[in-house]
Amino acid sequence: MPLLRLYLDVSTLTPSGFATALSLLPPAVHPSITRYHFPSDRALALGSAFLQRYVICTHYAAHTTLSSVPLHRDPANGRPYHGAVAGTGQLDGVEDYNTSHHNPRQEFPAGGERCLVAVAALVTRTPQRKRRVGVDVVPTAYTRCGAEEFVETFCGGGGTEAGVFTAMEVEWVLRASDTVERVRGVYLLWALKEAYTKAVGVGIVGELTRVEFRGLEGWHGQERWRGAEVWVDGEDESKRWYTEGEGFFLAICCEREALVEGDIEGEWKELDLETDITGPWGAA
Template structure:
């Protein structure tokens, strides 16, 4: 199952496409994926949304081995992306993935059996607000223990980073379950030893079927990973999974797979992966133009 554990990240600040290059990269996606991207006004937001979708298709193609034209990625009512059930891969009994983007980074993580949640944060605050004013807006999402740890972390910068560490983990948990809701997050309480050996309690009950990791991705960006039992998925997301019940031994194997490091990729590499597949798809009419464009990458 280890080949199903992937962690990829892209630094979008290194990609400064011309309008033609951006349009070409966008054209590699299915038509229904393009409108949500072009709705964004700011180019940085468009880049994040585009790269997020390129990562999803690339990871499915490379890990599961599904030809690009056969990949169908949908979203639940809550917005959780999922691979439409199709070919069954025995060694990847419950392949699923999650993406996140903030600041300069866009990333994707995949798991072969467990639920996976991913979140990236860049510890910044809106201008015209102090750290205290900013984080007070979110105080209801933390347990009293977590809030005490945040407020006593040190100076203003220490407090901000501590806030984002907890927030990042809570987001990863929510995204893994596919809920898309932040209600009740004060009952999701994280414990750790210097931000290692991270565990969670829900309503005061320890949840050993979940594992978490928190690290720095680069340039001060924090990234968190959640790995949990498929039975914890929301009803709408559970319907998209191949299996939600596993015996203890099989689940223990999936839960304790190595959590691999993030592998940095660039947009050109993603384009090259998909370009090799796309230019021969019959629905693209000007194959000569596509082949020439692929050669540029």
């Protein structure tokens, strides 16, 4: 299936485990990971670096170690991309990929809440690097004080002051029966908008009210949802863009033409850092 859905939980990574794993990456990459103050943020950066390289290692026969994967960053928008070249024995190609992460708090949570890094990738036999995918990870609840104020920030006054949601989206959020569900609605819309803007390559800095998601009725509380209507500048773009989410936590937006049979029914796969990534692909 061309659409890959992968995630990694780094909440249990110990200081010694972090140091060992970091040593498997090129030294030039280390500062971009260790520059973070909190251990959880460093672990997320490490997990992102590993997931990106895992996708390339498993789909290009020429790249067999994490340290050999050629990754770059677009100077225009900061989006990472790979420079792998097809060669003899190529398995298939990574047309596009995108990563996201969620840190529930500044430190690893004591209550078992997960600290996730996710990657979505489009994999084809003849990669053209034309079709795009975006992914976002959001929490399922507002864990700090002031959930009502959190909703008000984005939806107060019809949402026009925040400049994030349209009037129709705000109406949908406020239609929920309680604050818990309204918070979930805010996070869901945020995830969809960020996944879309990342897929089109403009990032979250774009004018978010130009993008509107409709057809969300009945999505509250579902573990798996898909098929939101995507409207851009008042035009229905749903035939071009496919959206889905998993438990109001992981959201994907990608171009429909990239999908094949079985993609929509595909599941997210959780990877184990040692078993799936550093063990098979970490050799020097």
